[in-house]
Amino acid sequence: xxxxxxxxxxxxxxxxxxxxxxxxxxxxxxxxxxxxxxxxxxxxxxxxxxxxxxxxxxxxxxxxxxxxxxxxxxxxxxxxxxxxxxxxxxxxxxxxxxxxxxxxxxxxxxxxxxxxxxxxxxxxxxxxxxxxxxxxxxxxxxxxxxxxxxxxxxxxxxxxxxxxxxxxxxxxxxxxxxxxxxxxxxxxxxxxxxxxxxxxxxxxxxxxxxxxxxxxxxxxxxxxxxxxxxxxxxxxxxxxxx
Ligand code: CDP
Ligand code: MG
Numbered sequence: 190x191x192x193x194x195x196x197x198x199x200x201x202x203x204x205x206x207x208x209x210x211x212x213x214x215x216x217x218x219x220x221x222x223x224x225x226x227x228x229x230x231x232x233x234x235x236x237x238x239x240x241x242x243x244x245x246x247x248x249x250x251x252x253x254x255x256x257x258x259x260x261x262x263x264x265x266x267x268x269x270x271x272x273x274x275x276x277x278x279x280x281x282x283x284x285x286x287x288x289x290x291x292x293x294x295x296x297x298x299x300x301x302x303x304x305x306x307x308x309x310x311x312x313x314x315x316x317x318x319x320x321x322x323x324x325x326x327x328x329x330x331x332x333x334x335x336x337x338x339x340x341x342x343x344x345x346x347x348x349x350x351x352x353x354x355x356x357x358x359x360x361x362x363x364x365x366x367x368x369x370x371x372x373x374x375x376x377x378x379x380x381x382x383x384x385x386x387x388x389x390x391x392x393x394x395x396x397x398x399x400x401x402x403x404x405x406x407x408x409x410x411x412x413x414x415x416x417x418x419x420x421x422x423x424x425x426x427x428x429x430x431x
Pocket of ligand 1: 253257293294312320321323324326327
């Protein structure tokens with residue numbers, strides 16, 4: 190009997206460009222490219238504070254928490270769902286490599302070659318000026334965190350009244366320990382029913398929510414998924430009819 194190798198991991202990481210990182214998004218994403226691929230990108234012109242409060246709920250009692258909230262208020266941010274590259278071997282695992290690439294919370298302590306080193310801010314300055322530390326990006330540090338944090342930014346690609354194939358429901362990214370997919374969530378009497386819109390042999394390559402991606406005006410307002418089925422590339426239009 191032939192023993193087949195375990196499938197390459199599809200481990201996801203939730204990543205976010207914070208307000209001070211937004212003007213440097215392309216430089217940051219260039220640094221990330223060798224390490225992770227982009228599954229989904231969602232820009233927020235003004236990030237919802239409710240999502241940010243939930244993202245940083247663990248820090249609610251910390252002295253810097255109110256400053257952290259101020260830092261995001263009325264500011265743009267970009268959420269990403271990344272995943273490990275299938276052509277890359279991660280010596281200490283995907284998360285460890287990614288955490289190393291992002292660098293220390295305090296940019297003054299971030300090593301050369303790390304993303305946070307691009308910031309000129311320091312913990313010392315931020316304390317003296319009574320504001321949050323500007324360190325460009327957020328990243329989940331464990332799969333557990335990703336499964337909690339990514340849905341805050343990706344699971345509502347919805348107008349409540351949206352319709353897909355005639356049924357009222359919700360379209361969004363589906364994240365589970367097994368990998369990613371696209372789900373369609375239907376409101377039924379007993380609550381919510383979730384359908385995976387991808388077949389078992391279909392691999393999600395990229396998902397763009399119907400609000401559209403930046404810099405691609407033609408695609409504005411369309412939800413698209415790029416998938417692969419047995420090596421063949423498939424583009425699906427998942428835009429909910431209005
Ligand atoms: O982001 P990271 O996981 O490296 O750091 P954290 O300790 O979880 O803190 C979350 C975020 O709070 C940091 O990235 C900073 O933006 C902010 N922070 C701050 O403004 N001042 C501090 N003294 C500590 C954290
Ligand atoms: Mg943290």
